[in-house]
Amino acid sequence: MDMPDVSFIVCTRSRPRRLLRAVGSIARTIETCPDLRCEIVVMENGSQPELRLDAEEIQSVSRPAECRLLWLDGGGLSVARNAAMAAARGQLFIFTDDDCTVSLSYLSELRKHLEDEGQDAIIGGSVIVPDPEDQHFTMKDAEEPQVYDPSWHPGGFVQGCNFAMTREVSLRIGPFDRRFGAGTPMRAGEDTDYLIRAHGVGVPILYFPDMRVNHYHGRTTRDEVKRLHRDYSFANGALYAKHLVQHPWLMRHFYYAARNAAKEPMGGALFDRNHDLSWSSVVKQNIAGAVAFAVRGGKKRP
Structure with a gap:
């Protein structure tokens, strides 16, 4: 059997209907x-x-694409992605992700960008929340192409x-950090x-809006968004601690965030007024995440 050119990777846990979609x-x-030989790799990661x-x-x-279903007993998303x-x-x-759908033109658009930009980049695209019942959060809907530089926060x-990335790029960067x-x-x-x-290793990170994914995340309340935002801020704090020496520009x-948090009591803008998210909460969770990483996360290698 000929080896495929492209591997779509979907890690899933306890979402059968969304996975099928x-x-x-x-x-x-x-x-x-x-003309492209493609496979779909589904990594089942500890579903009920x-x-x-x-x-x-x-x-x-x-069908007609080849789909392979693989199994793990759990271990977190990074473990599943590495295994896939x-x-x-x-x-x-x-x-x-298993709660997303890709646009019909997704693969042809990605192919075009790889031909235009070369094979040595990470290439991502827009993430739209199409369900009007879902909170408009975890979106990326910039209308123009973008190239990453450190003036942007890397999150999102x-x-x-x-x-997407080539196998060669993944080997340059290494596996996902299982922590x-x-x-x-x-x-x-x-x-x-x-x-x-x-x-850090010189891989360009590119964004193109025509590579569209629809995200049916199912979070319909502000409280759910607040919990997710706390998780993101906590993890970002852990990342500041992890990369403090090698990537001090993250600070x-x-x-x-700390400067904006200091301005909030004096009428400064919130992080996100639509969802009542404050800069103060961002900073508190950043600090908590940094401490947690120093205490436990830093003791284990990825």
């Missing part, structure tokens, strides 16, 4: 590029027994549910950590 959308974009799908169920929505990359056979890795510049991500004490931050490390972003 995600895999179906991937199969449809694969059909638009019939009653919410697990078998290979035949997933293959029924992925190790099992993937393609030369191009494309990551999305390219999101973990919508990015970060859903299912770990740090709760988030694995994709931000990956971008920091990519920038500019902590300083910016």
